[in-house]
Amino acid sequence: MTVILVIEDDLPVRTTIIDVLKNEDFDTYGARNGIEGLHIAREHIPDLIISDVVMPGLDGYGVVRELRHDPKTATIPIILLTARSDRTDMRQGMEYGADDYLTKPFTINELMNAVGAQLKKRIAITQKYETTLRMLRKNITYALPHELKTPLTGILGYAHMLLLDYDKAKPPEIQDYAQWIVKSGERLQQLIENYLVYAQIELIASDPKQVEALRNHIIKNVDDIIREEATRAAEDANRAADLILELCGVALQISAQDWRKIVGELVSNAFKFSPAGTPVTVAASRDEKSFRLRIHDHGRGMTADQIQQMGAYMQFERKLFEQQGVGLGFSIAKSLVGLHGGQITVTSTPGVETTVEITFPI
């Protein structure tokens, strides 16, 4: 049953609201002030909270602020009741994280409409999270073992070949088997490395001191790493001729290791998802305030939905396209850019092109 908490110091108003809600088959709790409201909210986690703004002790804004800071109550919809019709006051409540407000006096219809709209929104949000979670679970359960076993098939397969043929194989054959074992092993290593880096980034991101320490690095010229990583990515894809480089010689507050990872992952993706013979542009530029790196390819492109879903353990259109590494590379680059205070945007036209742009303040 849907549970609604009503926080209101005025007894007749509180009783009336609770009666109306009970009449509509809602379960209710009443609280006489902000402090009592917070206790009840934390203990019973209601589906919706209706709170007065002006109350002795902790007021409605305080209630919203406290609830939003607590992960347990952060997503509960809150409707504020205010006698003030001042827009600035209402805005303040919304800025703290209230979802709607009603100005007293209000009609039963207005109250029920506001309650209905918030509950409907909550159901929609819950469903969206559940769908994402289901997809994530499915990807971790099925995609991850698949990604790990694919290179393992190469390692074990060629190692078995060596064991079967060791007495009659000629040196070039042995070398060939060994090369494939190494190649498969490197692919597996790259995948495992990326998982570790991703886990590490998640840990750093949750510790402000570590984030600060991370930002204390400077590279004198971003170009060297851009050139090295873009060239490496192009050569790995056997597409050195497709690379177009534009450099600008800027110093940037970022660690060399992280800059290398960001450029490497993003440029590799551009080559991975575009056909040979089409250009991949890696263009660095600057203006007075910011440094910009644009990576552009003429590949498969993505829909807006796919861009939104890009992330660790997510992959899309598996039936149409092969994607190695379950989207981890992009997630790593995105997290690193964020940790260093930069921004990353992806724009794309399906089947035509994709542009990834990162911006850092200078």
Added chain:
Amino acid sequence: MPTILAIDDDQIFQILVKRIFEPMGVKVVSAYTSDEGLEMAASTQPSVILVDIRLPGKIGDGWILARMFKDDPALQAIPVIMVSASGGGMGLHAPDDVPYDGYFAKPFKVETFRDHIMRLLS
């Protein structure tokens, strides 16, 4: 000469299949997508078809492809062996209505894989 059609998007696997079977006097042809696989099955009339389950391609994954082979009077007699890195653990979750002639979970023991396919070819 007996021919194996290997339909798999992983290049390392494709080369492994060549290294295993070509010294045994078997021709191996490779297809990297389900669309390519369908086309090459018709044009090469192979003796055995290896089908990866998670395949890229517009017509669908390996299960859809296996179903198409078995529905085609010109191809339905050819043994279809499913090969996938997605199985293992609790086993393979095959759709009930897809007929296929065998399944190998990647990674597999080369000797077992080779002997099984060679028996089908003889």
